[in-house]
Amino acid sequence: MGYDKQQATEEFNRWSRSYDQSILQWLLFGPSRRALIRRIRQRFGDRPITVLDVGCGTGQFGEQILRSLPNARVVGMDLVRAMLNGGSHRWARHREGLLPVQGDSEHLPFASGSFDVVTCANSFHHYPDQGRAVSEMNRVLKPGGRLMLIDGYRDAPWGWFIYDVCVETVEGDVHHCSRSRMRDLFAAAGFVETEQSVHRGPAPFLFTEGVCRPASTLRRPHFPVTATGSPSAVAAD
Numbered sequence: 569m570g571y572d573k574q575q576a577t578e579e580f581n582r583w584s585r586s587y588d589q590s591i592l593q594w595l596l597f598g599p600s601r602r603a604l605i606r607r608i609r610q611r612f613g614d615r616p617i618t619v620l621d622v623g624c625g626t627g628q629f630g631e632q633i634l635r636s637l638p639n640a641r642v643v644g645m646d647l648v649r650a651m652l653n654g655g656s657h658r659w660a661r662h663r664e665g666l667l668p669v670q671g672d673s674e675h676l677p678f679a680s681g682s683f684d685v686v687t688c689a690n691s692f693h694h695y696p697d698q699g700r701a702v703s704e705m706n707r708v709l710k711p712g713g714r715l716m717l718i719d720g721y722r723d724a725p726w727g728w729f730i731y732d733v734c735v736e737t738v739e740g741d742v743h744h745c746s747r748s749r750m751r752d753l754f755a756a757a758g759f760v761e762t763e764q765s766v767h768r769g770p771a772p773f774l775f776t777e778g779v780c781r782p783a784s785t786l787r788r789p790h791f792p793v794t795a796t797g798s799p800s801a802v803a804a805d
C-alpha cells in the first residue's frame with residue numbers, strides 16, 4: 569500500500585522536536601531554501617509579494633524570506649501541527665509577516681488567485697495525490713504567479729540510491745518524481761514556461777518552476793450573450 573497522510577503525520581510528529589537540528593538541514597534543506605530565495609529575489613526583486621510555502625515544517629524558510637525580502641508576506645502551511653508548533657518562536661517573532669496555517673496540500677484552504685509565489689521544498693514526495701496538489705497550487709496563484717518546487721533528484725544513480733533506496737527504507741513508500749514526470753504534472757495543472765534545474769551535491773535536488781498562465785492567454789470561451797444575459801453558445805479556441 570502507498571504512503572498516506574496518517575504515516576506522514578506519525579513521521580513528522582516524531583521528527584518535530586529534533587527537525588531543526590537534523591543533519592539534513594546542512595545536506596539538503598538549507599541549500600534548497602537558499603536556492604529558492606535566490607530565485608524569488610531574481611524574479612521579484614524587492615516588490616511586495618505574498619508567498620505560500622506548502623509543507624513549511626517549522627517555518628525556517630518563511631523566516632529566511634522575510635530577512636532577505638522584507639516586503640514579502642509569507643503564509644506557511646503544513647499538515648502536521650507538531651511541525652508548526654516546533655517553529656512557534658518564529659511565528660511569534662514575525663507576527664506581521666509570517667502566518668502559520670494547518671492544512672493539506674491537496675485541499676489548500678485559500679481562495680483562488682491569492683498568492684504571487686507558491687513554494688514547496690522537500691515535501692512533495694509525501695503527497696499521495698501529487699497531481700491534485702499541483703492543481704491546487706495553480707488555483708491559489710494569481711495569473712502570472714509562480715510555483716517553485718524542490719524535491720530530491722532521483723534520475724541519476726547517486727540520487728536514485730539516496731531517494732529511492734535510502735529514503736524509502738526510512739520513510740516508507742514515498743514518491744520522488746522523475747524530471748519528466750514533474751514536467752508533466754506542471755503541464756497538466758496548467759503551468760507554462762516550465763524550467764527545471766538540477767542542483768548537484770551530496771543530496772542532489774530538482775528545482776522546477778512554472779508560471780500560472782497569465783489571464784490574457786487563458787483560453788476563454790466566447791459567450792455571445794443573449795438578451796437574458798445567459799451564454800447562448802460556447803466556442804473555446
Ligand SMILES: C[S@@+](CC[C@H](N)C(=O)[O-])C[C@H]1O[C@@H](n2cnc3c(N)ncnc32)[C@H](O)[C@@H]1O
Pocket residue numbers: 573576580597622623624625626628629645646647648651671672673674688689690691694695
Ligand atoms: C522534510 S519536511 C520539509 C519542511 C520544509 N519545507 C523544509 O524544507 O525544511 C516535509 C514537511 O511536509 C509536511 N507534509 C507532509 N505531507 C503533507 C501534506 N499532505 N500537506 C502539507 N504538508 C505536508 C510534513 O509535515 C513536513 O513538515
